[in-house]
Amino acid sequence: MPILLALHALAAVIWVGGLFFLVGILRPAASSVPLAERLPLLSNAMGRFFLWVWIAIITLLVTGNTMIFVSGGMAAAPLYVHIMQGLGWVMFLLFGHMFFSPWRRVRVGLAAGALADASRAMNKLRFFATVNLVIGLVVIVVAVSGPYGLF
Numbered sequence: 395m396p397i398l399l400a401l402h403a404l405a406a407v408i409w410v411g412g413l414f415f416l417v418g419i420l421r422p423a424a425s426s427v428p429l430a431e432r433l434p435l436l437s438n439a440m441g442r443f444f445l446w447v448w449i450a451i452i453t454l455l456v457t458g459n460t461m462i463f464v465s466g467g468m469a470a471a472p473l474y475v476h477i478m479q480g481l482g483w484v485m486f487l488l489f490g491h492m493f494f495s496p497w498r499r500v501r502v503g504l505a506a507g508a509l510a511d512a513s514r515a516m517n518k519l520r521f522f523a524t525v526n527l528v529i530g531l532v533v534i535v536v537a538v539s540g541p542y543g544l545f
């Protein structure tokens with residue numbers, strides 16, 4: 395159980411911390427770079443990050459559900475775990491949409507030299523990444539304060 399919890403927390407740190415860096419640090423720092431250089435840079439950074447997000451999602455699902463299973467199933471789980479699982483699925487689905495729709499359009503747009511299309515899709519990615527960052531921060535607050543009775 396402690397190892398599962400540690401892996402679970404590491405996966406959450408990598409995913410939510412990565413979102414914070416992408417949305418809060420890299421994107422604003424790159425805003426002065428011309429579009430033709432900024433979009434490939436951001437797309438490249440996202441490609442590297444998204445691989446880790448897939449690993450984080452698989453880790454969160456496997457460790458989270460195993461912890462629930464060994465501690466008596468969902469019926470015995472406290473409210474904060476239900477909230478975490480529900481919001482977790484919203485995050486997983488949003489990421490799946492980001493990966494298969496706007497991020498694909500960024501890459502197709504860049505490959506075709508259609509900067510305006512790629513830029514529109516990149517703005518969508520930024521929006522969804524911001525939403526997932528906010529949900530992720532809420533999930534972390536719920537998860538770490540839950541055992542102390544906040545939820």
Ligand code: HEM
Nearest residue numbers: 403406454455458459461462478479482530533534537538
């Ligand atoms: C299918 C989705 C998920 C399930 C089933 C799940 C399940 C769990 C369980 C059973 C615990 C242990 C609770 C306890 O110790 O009482 C936990 C802790 C935690 N979860 Fe999740 N979780 C899920 C998704 C997420 C997501 C998406 C995040 C953040 C991005 C997250 C972040 C955390 C954190 C930070 C902890 C506390 C770790 C600690 O205390 O060190 N979980 N989760």
